[in-house]
Amino acid sequence: MAVKTMRDAINEALFIEMRRDGRVIVLGEDVSGGAGGTGIRDAAGGVFGVTKGLFPEFGEDRVIDTPISESAIIGAANGAALAGLRPVAEIMFADFIGVCLDQIMNQAAKFRYMFGGKCVTPIVVRMAMGAGMNAAGQHSQTIYPMVTSIPGLKVAVPSNPADAKGLLATAIRDDDPVIFLEHKALYSRKGEVPDGEYLVPFGVGSTTREGKDVTLVAIARMVGFAERVADKLAAEGITCDVIDPRTTSPLDEELILESVANTGRLVIVDESNPRCSVAADISSIVAEKAFSYLKAPIIPVTAPHSPVPFARELERVYVPSPERIEAAVRSVMKAG
Amino acid sequence: MAVKTMRDAINEALFIEMRRDGRVIVLGEDVSGGAGGTGIRDAAGGVFGVTKGLFPEFGEDRVIDTPISESAIIGAANGAALAGLRPVAEIMFADFIGVCLDQIMNQAAKFRYMFGGKCVTPIVVRMAMGAGMNAAGQHSQTIYPMVTSIPGLKVAVPSNPADAKGLLATAIRDDDPVIFLEHKALYSRKGEVPDGEYLVPFGVGSTTREGKDVTLVAIARMVGFAERVADKLAAEGITCDVIDPRTTSPLDEELILESVANTGRLVIVDESNPRCSVAADISSIVAEKAFSYLKAPIIPVTAPHSPVPFARELERVYVPSPERIEAAVRSVMKAG
């Protein structure tokens, strides 16, 4: 165990998996950086520095800088996967799914099904997501509701360095296409990370706080906010189960349903826009399958139905805050 | 009033609105058909015949055949809208949103917000959606959950010819970008359609059956299925409110909440895949805002979490059936 940033934890997972399996390749824009330039190579290691150092070790056959052509990046990953490699494609910002959705939704996600189960498409698409950096409407979206809705994809949404490392390793070894979403505002977040090979299974959520009054499900960056609220309210005697699903597809329904069976109250914190969100999704699963345990309305705490704004003062109210989470928890406590 | 197919009702709306407003243009692949061919022009009027006859009347300035370049089609619609026209773009199958999502999600939907409210982007994107024609995984998807989740878009999902006519006219006159989804399996469905100019407002659902026991919300083609079930069960004394929201964004929350306040039971029928669906969305709204009225679990009746299969026998079990809807209604009746 060592304390590392999420950036370094992800980088480590890439190193370990690439050393372990020669079929793993990395491709994307500036994944090394400096190709065709007059200065040094591996100048960037991705705009967030996550792939730094891979190029010097693995060379240009396995660390592939590409033109700005996201459809061709994912398409090439798909084809390479069908032909036996295990590509990890980087789409710099998750918002750019707009220019490559087809290769994700209609190709990667559907090959196995449409082709009668006769192939695997083991790609990982790494994308930086989320607000918190004042990057405005086209560089701040969470897109996990969209990809969670697509059958054939798996979706990982790590909230801390250890999970990021373990989930990415699992994603790379998984034979299904995985969308791996790295929250930009968590890259520099530090935490204990197990050394060496480390795997976190998909579809297994983690309960990061235990309580009896309210189930607080939170995604990615929101997990930390939920924990803060849980810790604060615990001092008052209101205790929460804080559940981090870690993957939204597959989703650990059981963990959530069991918790709700104990608490009878559910608040879901999702940085996405509200409509057809993962918050809505989890709410509907519980309203169907654990209805009889519910003592209070299910409260989703999400961003508003608006694009992500630029100004600090606006983004601050856009992103669900600990204050809003706390208010939601108090309201379900009051309701029943 | 006259009885017309949904295809003809939509065609009529296009004629009326194009005659009414010279700024309305239509663009897309084969919207006339025959450009550059050796035979006749207006050979197709769109692959589903919906734009038939527009070219002879309005000419090539206003009925524009394009190359197979969906990003450029929506992009051009966006630019023309910013420059003062009111484009109706056709994307042949809704599944092709994969190759043009950026222009919908990051451009059309966000211009007004990002540009400080200083522009309008009055585009309509017509798309044929839905299963039922054995068109398999890449030509059968409903995509309304995805577009409903995107702030800045409006989404219309007509279930009958009259609504299709009225909603399209409203869409064309609306200053916001509208995604207009035409269910392929409904094109030949007939119904009474008001003559002349006819508008159906957005955000106003319609209650097509009235009852006291269960609220049945259904989308597009599912409305007919829900009505069938409601009619059948009415004979047994189980009565349902059947609600067709008509637009999923804006959504007529009030109508649904009021109905649930009366019935205490909710079944939602959505042809989409279950995760982050409109069914989940409506369920979560009710579980938050009408919780105290609920007597039974909320049951979503959706397609399974799988791509749309090709074979008749598989597609039949993929699409929610009246039988499954009936079973859901009976189960909520039993539950409470």
Added chain:
Amino acid sequence: MQLNRSEMLRAYRQMRLIREFEERLHIENRTGEIAGFTHLYSGQEAVAVGVCENLNKSDFIISTHRGHGHCIAKGGDVPSMMMEIYGRRDGLCKGRGGSMHIADIEQGILGANGIVGAGSPIAVGAALAAKIKKNGGVAVSFIGDGASNQGTVFEAMNMAVVLKVPKIFAFENNGYSEHTGAHYGIGAPDIVQRIKSFGMPVFEYDGFDFFSVHEAARQAIDYARSGNGPAAIYGVTTRYFGHFEGDPQNYRAKGEVEMFRTEKDCMLRFRKMVSDAQLLDVAELDGIDTEVLALIEQSVVNAKAAPPPPPETVTQDVYVSY
């Protein structure tokens, strides 16, 4: 390069297989037994076969919505394909893909594809894998005149050049993109020049002449396989049937298809060339025709009689594990 007797016979058989497969489907389609959209390849056989006869089993192709011809040419099993088009349990894709998604990875067929232009970037990836594995493989994507305007195809061309992968872009101009003439959608005065300008050689072919396609494809594939990066082939061909089954083709001049069928047909041309040059015996070709007809007949009979996919398979193979 001259083909030997058995190569020519094989090529002829492949073309005939495609032709009869499609002509029969056209007839069967009217019975209403075949579901969904079916896009037939009749008329274009020389292209698929001319290309694929240059490929090894371990090479990859990726097709389009008009996929039967490419699939058969690359070694797709005809009876299993027929079962698939009929939506049967034992079809190549277990009835889940149908005509538009016929695939056989084992044979290097990465599938027909319902999204115009989607195949080219995927083939770039398959070619990239061959380059990285250094196994001498190549990957081919087929691209219609209409598809040639899709952004993904342009991206794929550039990416293939940048990564210098053994990828062949096989452009097939059959004159129409659905109901729209090829030269309406392609703004460029010279599409060959447009392809070349991306930085790859284009070998042109006459799509009505199998030998011409075969030679152009050979050169392109040799070029790519030798490590020079991507190459393209381009030529003109025609389709005999509508864009999809049911299309009345009124965007084409009356008699246009008839003219192609009688004056330019690639199979008539092949027969004439090989018999005029006394390379093959007409009786041999007739024998192939008879054999192929029987195979198609049997495939249809079997497909019709075959069981449908069990309902529970609707959720099968969405994932390897979930």
Added chain:
Amino acid sequence: MQLNRSEMLRAYRQMRLIREFEERLHIENRTGEIAGFTHLYSGQEAVAVGVCENLNKSDFIISTHRGHGHCIAKGGDVPSMMMEIYGRRDGLCKGRGGSMHIADIEQGILGANGIVGAGSPIAVGAALAAKIKKNGGVAVSFIGDGASNQGTVFEAMNMAVVLKVPKIFAFENNGYSEHTGAHYGIGAPDIVQRIKSFGMPVFEYDGFDFFSVHEAARQAIDYARSGNGPAAIYGVTTRYFGHFEGDPQNYRAKGEVEMFRTEKDCMLRFRKMVSDAQLLDVAELDGIDTEVLALIEQSVVNAKAAPPPPPETVTQDVYVSY
């Protein structure tokens, strides 16, 4: 075509405005007061101004992520832009867009755009509107070397040719696409040829020479405005700062930027050309410099002092009505 005195003075002032705007932002950026990603245009001024000096107010441009220069050149209000970049209530976009989405539809500025390549199809639409309205307008999109490889740009070029719209593709090769050299990402040996092959003329310019850009743009715009369909311009330029603020530019040779600043700078060149040819007086240019500096200073002071957007505006203007 020779520019007259007032035109030259105006052009110089526009370039100076951009330069000082960006140089000041580079400094301000280190204070931490400016949020988000900021991409500066210093070094490329001749291109934006050379193009936009040929446009009318009713013509449209659409910019890129590196949008300040284009915006100022097309008449964007500098103090309002500064407010926007500071995220203020009275910014051009009410603080909701910021640097990457600065827009002013009134001035024909369809926005900076955070999605590489997204602007070109949008400008095709604006040009289409001009064509349909027959108002003599044109639309310009600016395209970086990196953006030139994005599928949407290729689609837009083809679509513009097919629809024969008055659209100008203004390619700006500043040598880098983020950290990657332009010639790595562009596989084609000759990008000008690649553009031409789509079916439009390309007018080349020297991006360090305002007069060269101005002349190339004039020809392209005349061509498009006269109803001949789209045209392109292409040239090489450089950026002085990192891709975004904070980028150490270690993918560039040591001294590369310094060399450009001292030997090729478009503003030094302009000054030298007009004074050598005795077209303008250096004192006049110095006067402009002083005036511009004061305006920028005032803009920064005002922006810093201005109120932030009220929190409730976070949900404002998502729709016209909902």
